[in-house]
Amino acid sequence: MILKKIYLSWRPGKGDGRFLVGVFSRENSSGDDIVFKYQADEVKKASGKGFYNYPEFPDFDKEYRTNLKTALSLRLMPKTRADRNNYLSFWKANIDGLDWFDELGFTQGELATDTFEFLAEYPKKYNGIGIHFVSNIAALSHLNLANDCVNIGDKLRFELEPENQADKSAVKIFKNSEFIGYVKRGHNLFFHKVKNEEIDIKVTNLEKNGKMKQIYFSVRVI
Known part of the structure; x- marks a missing residue:
C-alpha cells in the first residue's frame, strides 16, 4: 500500500x-x-x-x-x-x-x-524505496510539437512555474532547452518535493497521428 x-x-x-x-x-x-x-x-x-x-x-x-x-x-x-x-x-x-x-x-x-x-x-519514497511512476505530458495540443521532438529513452527535466496565473503549482517539462509541455495537475505536486538531480525522468512511450499526440514519461527517485 x-x-x-x-x-x-x-x-x-x-x-x-x-x-x-x-x-x-x-x-x-x-x-x-x-x-x-x-x-x-x-x-x-x-x-x-x-x-x-x-x-x-x-x-x-x-x-x-x-x-x-x-x-x-x-x-x-x-x-x-x-x-x-x-x-x-x-x-x-x-x-x-x-x-x-x-x-x-x-x-x-x-x-x-x-x-x-x-x-x-505520489510520495517521494515508500518503505525506504524511491517511487517510480508514469505520467503523460499536458498541453500538447496547444504546442504543435514536431513528430521528432522527442524519442523513447530521452531524458527530460522540469522547472517549477510559481508565476503561472492558472496554477501556482504548475511544472514545466523540457528536453534540454526545449519546452514540451506541463505535468498534469495532481501529479505536479510531486515535483515540489524533489530536485532534478534527485530523479530520473525518461520518455517511455509516444503516440503520433500526423503530429505528436501523447508523450508518456517515467519518473524514478534515484
Missing part, C-alpha cells in the same frame, strides 16, 4: 484544462479505509465549464466511505485479462503489495467514454 491520496480530475474535453474536483484519501495507511469528498472550490470552477458530478457520487456535500471499489470497478484492469501484466508494467504498477487503490492511482483509471482521471499524489 503506497498511495494515500488520489485526486479525481475532470476536464470539459481533450485539450482543456483539468479541475481536481474531488479527492480520495486513505484514512488508515495499512488498510482499506478510503473516503471520497468533493473539493468545493474546484467544483465551483468546473461547474462553470459544464461539470455536474461523478455519476456514482451525486451529492457534493456528502463524504463517501462505502462501496468505493465497486463504484470504480470499471476503472480497474480485470485480473482475468491476458494482457494485465503488460498493462501494469506500462504504468510501473507491477509492484508487490499494491492494492486496488494503489493500482487505480498508478494507472490513472481513464475510460474512452468520459474525461475523468484518477491522479495520485
